[in-house]
Amino acid sequence: MKGFARRGQWAVRLVTLIACFLIAPAFAETRQVTDVLGRTVTIDAPAKRVVLGFHYGDYLAVGGEHAFDAVVGVSRGAWERKVPANWALNVAHRPSLATLPDVGETENNSFSVEKVLALKPDLVVLAAWQFQALDSEVKRLEQLGIPVVAIDYNAQTLERHLASTRLLGIITGQEARAAELADFYAKVVEDIQTRIAAAHRPKPRVYAEFGNKGPAEYSFTYGRNMWGAMVTLAGGDNIAAPFIQWWGVMNPEQVLMAQPEVIFISGREDNSNPIALPMGPGVTADDARSHLRAFMQRPGWSNLPAIRDGRLYGVYQGASRSLEDFAMLQFIAKQLYPDLFQDVDPMANYREFYRRYMPIQPQGTFAIGLNP
Known part of the structure; x- marks a missing residue:
């Protein structure tokens, strides 16, 4: 019995050692x-x-x-x-x-x-x-x-x-x-580009701008990185690309001459500027939408195809330059080619990403159009 007890003690110690090894950093x-x-x-x-x-x-x-x-x-x-x-x-x-x-x-x-x-x-x-x-x-x-x-x-x-x-x-x-x-992100990009390539559509002309200055003053647009690169990945023709290498302010006349068919304004939750576009955690859809509509009043914008067709959208600046921007890519692609992405819910996918991979669950407005 003593030998059996000793063997039992060694077995317990062995299991303990293995468990410690498995959970150790x-x-x-x-x-x-x-x-x-x-x-x-x-x-x-x-x-x-x-x-x-x-x-x-x-x-x-x-x-x-x-x-x-x-x-x-x-x-x-x-x-x-x-x-x-x-x-x-x-x-x-x-x-x-x-x-x-x-x-x-x-x-x-x-x-x-x-x-x-x-x-x-x-x-x-x-x-x-x-x-x-x-x-x-x-x-x-x-x-x-x-x-x-x-x-x-x-x-x-x-x-x-x-x-x-x-x-x-x-x-x-x-x-x-x-x-x-990495595999998940690659598959999202592949899915977007495969659908668009199969449709053989002309690329919509797109303008993207950081809305931190509000509608009264043009702020950064993007050439080959951030929102500019995302527009390109999502099948759009970025009108800033010929004029802006990375980021910078585009001449308003150039925007008007380019006649963008879709416009994205990015915003964040820092409301130190009261006329800036608010987007992100804690921002209500009504607040974001009312600020977004103010951009429609810019001089000359009423004649742009994007404004005439109601294709002006707000996106969260904090959801760019990150793995979580996969949802912004999906949102952009869906606004450029609505019929090709009817089965894709970018914001549901965004919330699921946070549920699976992040310790917090932000509530707010991360992508929005003019209509509820």
Whole structure:
């Protein structure tokens, strides 16, 4: 009986050891990765101490909520300032986010290498645009032995979306989840383009603008990235492409001469400008729609095909340059080719994405037309 008891005790210990092994975090290993700029970088993966510059939602979607256990610092303003309601929702769910050290921003020249070094990171993850703006700072970090990798969802190309997602999978130790997300995104783009190609339709002329200045003043439009690239992916003819390389203000006369057939105005939840288009978490459909209609009163717009046909739409700026922009691609494609996408519900798909991959469930208005 004593021998049986001892064997039973060893069995219990063995099961316990196996269980501990299965639930323990993955051990880091040294790996060489290629970032979106084609640089070969040696990192320890999964990373244990990460400074994250941008693309916070994608880091969460790929790595899962617990991936932020390894984040020791962020460029906080780019999250809190640009999409404040999204930030507030995430902080309400995970209060520790509010205490994460802020390493500063590239856009106001407050990014601090000293703040990064004080956090003793084993990896710094930057958006490609941040990396390019911080050339000397990146070199200094690398000289001090801190690897820096660049990811890029701003380009809005399928290639960079997939490469960035897979790279985040390595960084967070969630390669299978990253592969699932990359495959999902690729299939959405393939479905959109296959349907459109099979229909052999002329491409509708499209104008997209960031509505942060309201109808009184033209703001950024997009050439080869962000909403401009999304319009192209969704089968539209982006009227800004001949005039704007990346982003910039298009001459109003050029817009009128191009006679866009469909117009998309993007907005976010930051209402510091009362006439800006509000879109996103916490924004009601009535509020978004009333602000959107004000753009119809711009000089000369009543003569545009898009306005005459009621094809003016609002979209959420925070749902661009991200994996979640798959739903914006579907929405754009559906407005350009309504009969080809009758079975697609972009906003239901958007909510399902959040349910499956994100820790929060935002309520608000993320894509809208002129009519209820």
